[in-house]
Amino acid sequence: MLPRLGPPLTVLVLAGPVLAGLAGTLLPAFGYLPALGGHDLSLQPFRDLANEPGIAKSISLSLFTGLASTALALVVVAIFTAAWAGTPSFRRIRHLISPLLSVPHAAAAFGLAFLIAPSGLIARMVSPELTGWTVPPDVRVVNDPYGLSLVAGLAVKEIPFLLLMTLAALPQSRLDETRRLCAALGYGRIAGFMLAAWPGIYRQIRLAVFAVLAFATSVVDVAMILGPTTPAPLSVRIVGWMGDPDLAMHFKASAGAVLQLAVTAAAILLWIALERLGGRLRERLADAGARMPRDRMLASAARAAMIAAALIVMAGLAALAIWSVAGLWQFPHALPRAFTLETWSRVGPRLASPLATTLAVGAIATVLAVALVLLCLRQEDETRRRAGPAAMTLVYLPLIVPQAAFLFGLQLIFLLAGIGASVTALVLAHLVFVLPYVFLSLSDPWRAFDRRYEAVAAGLGRSPREILLKIRLPMQLRAILTAAAVGFAVSIGLYLPTLLIGAGRLPTITTEAVALASGGNRRVIGVYAFVQMLLPAIGFAVAIAVPALIFRRFRAMRA
Amino acid sequence: MDKPGLDLDRLRISLAGSTLLEVTHRVAPGEVLTIMGPSGSGKSSLLALLGGFLDPAFDFGGRAICGGVDLLALPAHERHAGILFQDALLFPHMTVAGNLLFAMPASVTPRSEREAKARAALADVDLVGFGDRDPDTLSGGQKARVALARVLLSRPRMLLLDEPFSKLDAALRQQMRELVFSRARQNGLPVVLVTHDEADAAAAGGAIVRIGGA
Numbered sequence A: 001m002l003p004r005l006g007p008p009l010t011v012l013v014l015a016g017p018v019l020a021g022l023a024g025t026l027l028p029a030f031g032y033l034p035a036l037g038g039h040d041l042s043l044q045p046f047r048d049l050a051n052e053p054g055i056a057k058s059i060s061l062s063l064f065t066g067l068a069s070t071a072l073a074l075v076v077v078a079i080f081t082a083a084w085a086g087t088p089s090f091r092r093i094r095h096l097i098s099p100l101l102s103v104p105h106a107a108a109a110f111g112l113a114f115l116i117a118p119s120g121l122i123a124r125m126v127s128p129e130l131t132g133w134t135v136p137p138d139v140r141v142v143n144d145p146y147g148l149s150l151v152a153g154l155a156v157k158e159i160p161f162l163l164l165m166t167l168a169a170l171p172q173s174r175l176d177e178t179r180r181l182c183a184a185l186g187y188g189r190i191a192g193f194m195l196a197a198w199p200g201i202y203r204q205i206r207l208a209v210f211a212v213l214a215f216a217t218s219v220v221d222v223a224m225i226l227g228p229t230t231p232a233p234l235s236v237r238i239v240g241w242m243g244d245p246d247l248a249m250h251f252k253a254s255a256g257a258v259l260q261l262a263v264t265a266a267a268i269l270l271w272i273a274l275e276r277l278g279g280r281l282r283e284r285l286a287d288a289g290a291r292m293p294r295d296r297m298l299a300s301a302a303r304a305a306m307i308a309a310a311l312i313v314m315a316g317l318a319a320l321a322i323w324s325v326a327g328l329w330q331f332p333h334a335l336p337r338a339f340t341l342e343t344w345s346r347v348g349p350r351l352a353s354p355l356a357t358t359l360a361v362g363a364i365a366t367v368l369a370v371a372l373v374l375l376c377l378r379q380e381d382e383t384r385r386r387a388g389p390a391a392m393t394l395v396y397l398p399l400i401v402p403q404a405a406f407l408f409g410l411q412l413i414f415l416l417a418g419i420g421a422s423v424t425a426l427v428l429a430h431l432v433f434v435l436p437y438v439f440l441s442l443s444d445p446w447r448a449f450d451r452r453y454e455a456v457a458a459g460l461g462r463s464p465r466e467i468l469l470k471i472r473l474p475m476q477l478r479a480i481l482t483a484a485a486v487g488f489a490v491s492i493g494l495y496l497p498t499l500l501i502g503a504g505r506l507p508t509i510t511t512e513a514v515a516l517a518s519g520g521n522r523r524v525i526g527v528y529a530f531v532q533m534l535l536p537a538i539g540f541a542v543a544i545a546v547p548a549l550i551f552r553r554f555r556a557m558r559a
Numbered sequence B: 001m002d003k004p005g006l007d008l009d010r011l012r013i014s015l016a017g018s019t020l021l022e023v024t025h026r027v028a029p030g031e032v033l034t035i036m037g038p039s040g041s042g043k044s045s046l047l048a049l050l051g052g053f054l055d056p057a058f059d060f061g062g063r064a065i066c067g068g069v070d071l072l073a074l075p076a077h078e079r080h081a082g083i084l085f086q087d088a089l090l091f092p093h094m095t096v097a098g099n100l101l102f103a104m105p106a107s108v109t110p111r112s113e114r115e116a117k118a119r120a121a122l123a124d125v126d127l128v129g130f131g132d133r134d135p136d137t138l139s140g141g142q143k144a145r146v147a148l149a150r151v152l153l154s155r156p157r158m159l160l161l162d163e164p165f166s167k168l169d170a171a172l173r174q175q176m177r178e179l180v181f182s183r184a185r186q187n188g189l190p191v192v193l194v195t196h197d198e199a200d201a202a203a204a205g206g207a208i209v210r211i212g213g214a
Helices: A002-029 A044-050 A055-084 A088-102 A105-116 A121-126 A148-173 A175-184 A189-218 A221-226 A234-242 A249-288 A296-324 A342-383 A389-400 A403-417 A423-447 A452-459 A464-475 A477-493 A496-501 A509-515 A522-550 B043-051 B096-103 B111-124 B140-153 B170-186 B198-204
Strands: B006-015 B018-027 B032-036 B059-066 B081-084 B158-162 B191-195 B208-210
Touching (some): A002 A249, A002 A342, A002 A389, A002 A423, A044 A249, A055 A189, A088 A296, A088 A477, A105 A121, A105 A477, A105 A509, A148 A175, A148 A221, A189 A296, A221 A509, A234 A249, A249 A403, A403 A496, A452 B043, A496 A509, B032 B198, B043 B081, B140 B170
Parallel strands (some): B081 B158
Antiparallel strands (some): B006 B018
16 A cells, blocks of 8 residues: 555655756746845846856856766777676676765765876876976866866766666677677677667666766766866856855856756757767668777777776775875875874864764665655556656656756745755755665666565465565665665765755765865865765665675575 | 365456466365466466466456355465475575474464474474575475475465476476375365476376367
């Protein structure tokens, strides 16, 4: 009976805030917000927006960085899968890449910044021996005006996510048979895969790619840390207007959010055009029988790119850790002269409050999300009908609509409802983003359960409730806890929702860390970013350890 | 009047308007009704219908009365239609004894009595001392015997067998057939056996219903 509530409640959580938020953003964008003196619809906010200096540059930056990082990540993942799927190398690199998924975007971005900056870890390691530098060169690497470091920072996080999505789609592609067939026809491994298997796989991961693209064109925290500053990408500027003490800026910010929606939509349309081109290219190549038998170099390059992505993130995290305990560390020394815990002890007390908020909101949002997803999946069980493509689009909806576009409106609605800047509002806002990832993480393992176990238990006379509590949930404990860990990690890393809905009054580790970005105090940033990275890792450690401990004597449970 | 045994009265399964199978037969206690047919003929659906987990895509009609109880009117967990599948499906997160205790009706108390009964059940299938074992460490034949002990402990009204011997190697198969059918006779349980193996049907020694064409 209760599972029947699952799907409607989930639809409400997924679509409600997005649609309501869009409406709440749309009206002020056209000048209507009585609370701030806007009583008539007008195009003035858009005119103000058009008059902003460098607005065209900001738009093109958002478009470029979004498209470039997504394309880069997709190409690397596609070629790598084409060349190496099914080999031991693939498995090894997959295990290398998977933990990166739990690293929050901001921590990864900070790590990259600490790595590639002129005075960063890489420069220190090769100076002065290879470069002759005794002072950091005066080159803008981080926050470079073309957005290249932003592209890099986005790509290293998008690669693990797209790899995971590709892996999920791989079993249905009948990889072995396709590969053998193509090899028999004389095609190189990469060419055979890209021409024969990839189209089917891409169709499966298409929504995930759109989600990546939407995120990349509208991300705020990574853009603040790595992106250009004058002008900044559109998303960063919008947040600036939103936080401006001059409340009249709210209208311009709302117009900006509508513009952001248009920019993301334009990026997706451009991407679809690229898909068409790519499809036509594929047809040409396939019809021409382009075999590309000698593809070892490309294969090695793809594998090197994957390993590089993993190493970059890990080295970046190491740099964060070192800075957090660094005493005196002059350029060009590769390591600090002295280590100290002074930064940790100084910053520690300041961490307590944001940490408590982060953990509380994360835990509650995750528990709610897991409960809703379980209800939906149980409803699927009972009706024997799986959620269709329309449902999947709904699941991806909060991930494809740019956050700014509906969070402004949502903030307004929460304020009007009287729960503005409260923990309740923050939990609800986080739930909107946590729910899709928990669903994506739990649905496959749940549906893969051998339901004959339930038939056996029913035949033994056990009630449905007993079967759920004593058979199904224990057997699927690891999948459930892993999905919870994913949801928890998502909540930890959320920046814009916390900033906007919390109205600055409910800081989390993430918002505090990003606020420090402009300050440039690497030791303090190191502490915050390290803590931000640690929290999801602890979640995953619990997800692995708890079932392993409970079922330690049962071999089949450890598989 | 409560007639013992399983009474199948024009029990019918259909899909999209066409009837897949229809069975009318009375299975006496300890007797085996064998349903034979090629793969995909719907014979497993008959067991699913009796057990209470038939896919909603199918329609069904007719009646199945067991010991005076109208099975089709009950939810699956009240039918007490013990089922043995091809795979033993021992619950992997419980010990062998745990599996047996799970099957025992809650009315059996106290705990010492339950454990004694579980030990006796294991002895009855020649698995003395296996109570504390991890089910995954058992051989195929041992798992099948535990599955049988488990289903008998639940005091079923009848037994549904879905090709339960096909995954065992030939030597074990005959032993298991004799074990299962003798226990069914001892406990007075009507049995419905679904199989495509003629040797199973011969060992069952009961009526055979063939479905799905040749």
